[in-house]
Amino acid sequence: MFLKKLILTSAVATLICSAAFAKDCGPSGQSIRILASDFPAIHAVAGTAEENCAASASEFTRNHTTEARQIMNAALTPNPAEYTSVIVANSTLTQLMNDGLVRPLNDLVEKYGADLPKNLMITIDDNIMAVAFMANSQHLFSRKDILEKAGINSIPGTYSEMLAAAQAIRKAGIMEYPIVMNMKTGWNVGESFNLVFLAHGGEFFKPGTAEPTVNSAAGIAALNTLKALVEYAHPDHLTQASNETQAIWEAGEAALGIMWGSRGSVILDDEGSSEQVTSNTVLSSAPSVKPGGIPGATLWWDGFTISKNVSDAEAEATFAALASSLNSDMVAANNDDAIWLLEGFKPGAAAEGVSATAKGGAVPYPMLPQIGLLHNALGSELSEFLKGNESAEKALADVEAAYVTAAKEKGFLQ
């Protein structure tokens, strides 16, 4: 009985307290429904929003799923939409904007996001379409103990240095396959091409049009660099994505890796690996073609959007709730979960690679409506070249042909 009373009193007390310190949650009694991807940083943002504003909302639901990208367009098309907000990244925002499913946020930002740094606003012309809160990119991971053993005393900064280091490691008999990269056929191999292609100064499309320009000198140079790199990667590389490459790294079976920055803190923590691996892993900028050139990377942000097909009050309440979580307290509580773009972030060793890559002038993943089709064509047509069955020119011609076929079907090309 006593216990029951105690719980009841404390529950009431919490309620009063949270009401007393309540954030500005906008109109009360609204339904807030969030669709998001499933990793710790996203949980931190959406979870904090729920803590702050669930009490004043009539309903607060979060659906965290790795399949968010697959279902979001269908879920936001009906009116009213299934979710009031989707947490997106560069490429997924384009996917929603292609169908006109998200609303401009200018008035809401004015009302609830006055403290948010201006550079976090993702704008198309003058319309704010999303509010970013974290960054990510692929970059170089190196094992400095192995490099030293092979007689290399500096961390590679260019692709040719990376290749020379890999060769030295193989020659010294330390490892046969010192390089790991996310080369799994499909999205991953397409993205790996993008990295090297951008480092070579490549342009995906003729400016202002949807005509592909990957079959160019930059494209051929990029493919040849990629091929030279995977000569030092395990023969199974066409089946390896982030989970596999991380496991190889943590097992100490690789010395040079191009992997996602978001895997940095997971690799550096004391779980799943040995002290020798974690203490010698160095995160640095993605390699460039020439010293000081453009790093071979695409920069990514994650941010939230508000659905178009919901009532204005619901949109306002959702925005207020999510904006309330983007502050230094949330960052302090989850500092190592992401490379936060918010105030109060203390960049640790795990953030070094991404920030060096961004500082080096890497470009963001292009926000073009037709980029998904080209990425898919790259993902499925490059494997013949990487297996050594066809020339770089033929592979890139195949990519363009596959892209043009898909783009015609989607109405991007006539």
Place this chain on the structure above:
Amino acid sequence: MILFIAIPIGSAFVQSLFIQHDQVLVLSKNCGPFGCRETTSVDIEATKELRQDSPLGKFNGIGTYLNRSHLAFAEVGNAWAVSRTFSGFLKEVLDLPFYGALMFTLTYTAVVTPLVLLLGLAIAIGVNGLPNIIKGPSIFVSLLPFLVTPLVGSLILFWMVDGDGIIGATIQLIFNDPDLSLKASTGLTWTMLIVYGIWHTLPFSFIVFYAGLQTVPVDTLEAAEIDGATKWQCTVYVVVPHLVPLITFVTLMLLMDNFRVFEPIVSFSAEAHARSLSWIIFNDLRESGNPLYGSAGATSILTIIGVIFLLTPVLIRNWRDFKLRRL
């Protein structure tokens, strides 16, 4: 029939005749945490009216069927014109997505189907001859591969054939080659998928044949034995003819099933080496973010036509048998 078969196929067919309206692209300036740059975006307002007028899209006739992702007549013709040797022509054609996938799908079907039939029959006869006390457990064990979900079964096998896995490491040890990888070569990947396919569907043919064996007339068998037939002769001349209707049925099912091979390709991450028609449909619908419904619909219809082609000889045979029996 109409609700569950005709309408879905009809809708896939209708969808395959349409493509999306022309997108109106506008130049715009995009800013974010990493700076500003010129970009293009879709003018939603401009395309809205078009979409409302004809929600299915722009009529394209059989254009989708003929494009590079499908029958690719133009590309095949071009390959014929430029290649000097037949093998060069074949290489060009198999590089096209549809024909490459068709090649794997047909090979898979052609190898797995007869092997599953033969091995299934052999196991059924073997189990049938066992003493009663171990018959039950052996039937159960033989059925196990069929009970495992294909996606899960192939994923487990995928881990086992890894260089660090039990099968992969053993094979490396046997051949004394630490770099041998089942996942890195096209030939070995095909073999792996085919072996998996046999392992997984064998119980189906086994259990059907085993049930059939219970109906073999004892009198005929005894008569054959008295006439001095050996066990082998009894099997070939009495048991197998008795099972022919079942063999036809199992062949039909296997052909249909194998032609739709899909799960092992995804689980084995074998996309680099082997793609099937079903995998192409999956890729069209899923990978690009914005699904290519028309393209997926066209591949579906072509798959159905392929199945019909494969089944026709079996069905004709069946029909002849049926008419003979009525005479």
